[in-house]
Amino acid sequence: MGKVASMRDAVAALVHDGDVVAIEGFTHLICFAAGHEIIRQRKRDLALARLTPDLIYDQMVAAGTARKLVFSWLGNPGVGGLHAIRRRVEDADPAPLELEEYSHFGMVGRYTAGASNLPFFPLRSYFETDLPKVNPLIRPVRSPFGDETVYAVPPLKPDVTVVHAQRADANGNTQMWGLLGCQKEAAFAAERVIVVVETLVDEAVIRADPNRTVIPGLIVDAVVVEPWGAHPSYVQGAYDRDNRFYRDWEAISRDAASTAAWLDEWVYGVGGRAEYMEKLGTERAAELRPSGSAPSGSVDYGLYE
Amino acid sequence: MGKVASMRDAVAALVHDGDVVAIEGFTHLICFAAGHEIIRQRKRDLALARLTPDLIYDQMVAAGTARKLVFSWLGNPGVGGLHAIRRRVEDADPAPLELEEYSHFGMVGRYTAGASNLPFFPLRSYFETDLPKVNPLIRPVRSPFGDETVYAVPPLKPDVTVVHAQRADANGNTQMWGLLGCQKEAAFAAERVIVVVETLVDEAVIRADPNRTVIPGLIVDAVVVEPWGAHPSYVQGAYDRDNRFYRDWEAISRDAASTAAWLDEWVYGVGGRAEYMEKLGTERAAELRPSGSAPSGSVDYGLYE
Amino acid sequence: MSEPRRDVPAAGGSTPAATGAAPSGFTRSEMMIVAAARELAGQRVCFVGVGLPNIAVNLARLTVAPELELVYESGAFGAKPARLPLSIGDPTIVTGATAAVSMFELFSFYLQGGLVDVGFLGAAQIDRFGNINSTVIGDYEHPKTRLPGSGGACEIAINARQVFVIMRQSKRSFVDRIDFRTSPGNLGGAESAARTRREEGWLGSGPSVVVTDLGIYHFDEAGEMRLDSIHPGATLEQIRDTMGWQPKVADPLPTTPEPSAEELRLIREELDPDGAYTK
């Protein structure tokens, strides 16, 4: 079965204490299942990289897996804050948390430089802001053409990048659709790549549409088949964002004890994603299904024999 | 009909003497039809940019449209040379031709910088080669992180970029599949964009598969519907490369007189692409059709109402 | 994400001035949306998060700016949402869009490439020159309140041709001096800002309008916010009580025309039928 592995085995083999870990996905395809397995395996001292830490990093920080965040926007979008993270940042409760902060484009540029083996990525941002003052890794670079100076960010090369997707084959050739975020860049930048998919497909499905492939098996170390692995975020065409959970988290996470209780029940208390979904209930899952299908239609690559 | 125009009108309105023109497409989707119309309209003093000038720029140079080439590989791939260009470069016959020369990645970087409004694009190439010695626009740039020096190329912002594609809607939202080259970057970098398609489709076809869109209508000035507009290059799924013509060009182009005769017959002698294809004959066209279809299959974006 | 977190009901209590309906049967949020939508007349491409800016932009498309095109910060372009998007990455903005692109493409080619006419920013703090803080309250290393941070805001401020700010007024948010400059506005004044933008190669010309629950501000020749219109029902006293500096005030000071019946109908029946953002 090529690179197919269980989530437990993939995380045990590929995520190590102290690693720089990126579970990417901009609002879409956020792999909560991998985050929860990292919590269950009590990984420690991780540096967590993500544009938007979102609930998954709030949970991972609450569970004590992280020493550091590398990020650009820290919040529960449309709802409120990330309170476990805020407690550590504002009150060092229960311990300080190191922050390394960029803008969205800065993070995208960092992954791109990492993926491209470039020593830096130039961008027109940060002018006259306080960000370079608090992050010494945002530095001016002078163009060799004319007099212009722009800013540069350094490459970000995660030890592990986790990508959730609609489908992959057993060799890790991965296709996704909908919002693409910067998963491609984060995966190419990484030392090791875990792909988590809703569906394992035959290689022929991938080969039928080579332009749909976002990540080649060449850079993938493990393929984990974990339906609903992105809940409460979503998978285009498969299920909707569970906005109720995003709202609920605001109350749960405002208090350290209720956060811990939630982790006990929903992370430590289940063996994996299948059990988590059983606990969530089929009714709630059914509500998250799209109301109908919206087919892309097929294009013709043509046979050239 | 939105931006739909005839090739004649699009070229007349959007291509001006002295322009920097990019007709892009790496081996695939090379818009010969636009090049021929530029020849027919006797545009002059163009700077022609393309990674691989290919036969189309050899023809445009032979016809006297160009003062300059900006390129990275000058040949008839697998066959031989581009003789009209070589005559001008080696013998200034009938006039010199300015060359501005990069590598493939340098050209891609130039378009990317142009599309991104960056003053330069850094890349790990050109070390210890003679290219920076003969092109002062390839310059070292020092990384602000560590001591490393890499090379940089300046942005390339064509006045006009021409892109051939399988399909677009009347607003210019353009989808292509197969080899993608650097058409996206060249289009975003350009002041004006002409999209030439095999098929004009309803907006609903585009909207069914938003990830397939390579060029948004936002940056497109004209949509020209010109089936077979890429012949003798090819369109994935629609027709094959006409390798016979690529081989024939070697003999035609070795001599200035036979080149001129060819232009008279196949470019000046026809009103446009439809007439050109009539002249080519339905039998030859039929031979270039794929031997069968290879459907991509459809994916589901899901209805979210 | 550029959406102003404070515009969302769940994000915490409203400021005092924002509470309650304006006089004539519309809410302050509705007035704010209508005022922002009208400011979009003649604009073409908006870079937008969800929430109030999304509703304002869609109202503008249906009224004063039918040609408006939306670039969502999550990478959707030309969206035709079948329902009101609940987050910036709602799948409903992707299904049926004309394009869905990567963040690299979005930030490199659309935003930095100069295709965006108007960017929207919210703020935790804004000063008279339109400089914005969305990073921290207090000291950066030891913040009193840790806010979301820039997201795309700082590059929007620099590369969108102009910036619209939508936020409610309060002494906490309209301040004499912001604690952290996340997104540059007119810096210390129009002249130095223009010079800096030119020298540093910004595409943007900075903030052009601030729409609040009480009025509409533009920026004068000095680059400073000036109250150019006051919403019906609001008073100059309320304005001054909810700002950390004495604002410049246009003379004469017009009252913002009330939302029309059609504008209200569009908001209530089509754009936000559940009142999620406009209550």
Next chain:
Amino acid sequence: MSEPRRDVPAAGGSTPAATGAAPSGFTRSEMMIVAAARELAGQRVCFVGVGLPNIAVNLARLTVAPELELVYESGAFGAKPARLPLSIGDPTIVTGATAAVSMFELFSFYLQGGLVDVGFLGAAQIDRFGNINSTVIGDYEHPKTRLPGSGGACEIAINARQVFVIMRQSKRSFVDRIDFRTSPGNLGGAESAARTRREEGWLGSGPSVVVTDLGIYHFDEAGEMRLDSIHPGATLEQIRDTMGWQPKVADPLPTTPEPSAEELRLIREELDPDGAYTK
């Protein structure tokens, strides 16, 4: 494009030494392909143009290197061509491939990102240190012959982990001093090349093998080409007559094992049934 133009029949006449069949019923081109394929044992990812390298790589997949993965310079990855591709961008390499990517992605993430183990280069001129010219014969500004130029060759030479060169020998092409350095090899020698690569952050360790119609060369400790194997039927005299310098020769000098019946069958029946490249 990295394909060696001179390997293609239509590109002009063969050099004298390359003419005619080798003794035992196989052509010099076939010997060259087989020798190159065998050199690929143990390699994983090849960056490849069409023509001879394409056939050599595919022969290697069917024999010594079943795990070999092909990255085509045109952006196709994991191709399963239904016919012999006639150009580097033949549609048959796209239909059924596992990925088709943009040039940006190909050059940034695959090549410069360090995923390519072996890059193939052809050359108009090569010197004893494996430095390559594919740009001009004569002076750059006033060339005697204008050649294609770099294409991707200079970045392949720098970023592929190692470089294989396949070309026919002649006095015109194996020269003491190349007219233009398009792709760096071992510069002036192994020691300085290693230092330069380290200091400049190259991923590649330079050329590792040159396979010609007469023999196989590797690079010795000094970074200089050394004849390590001579093809059956070729003589040292022929070798020396087709090089612009006196080559180092391994002692003892083995003869390249002849193509096996199976290797010849694969070439003739599966990889190049029309003999387009191997006549």
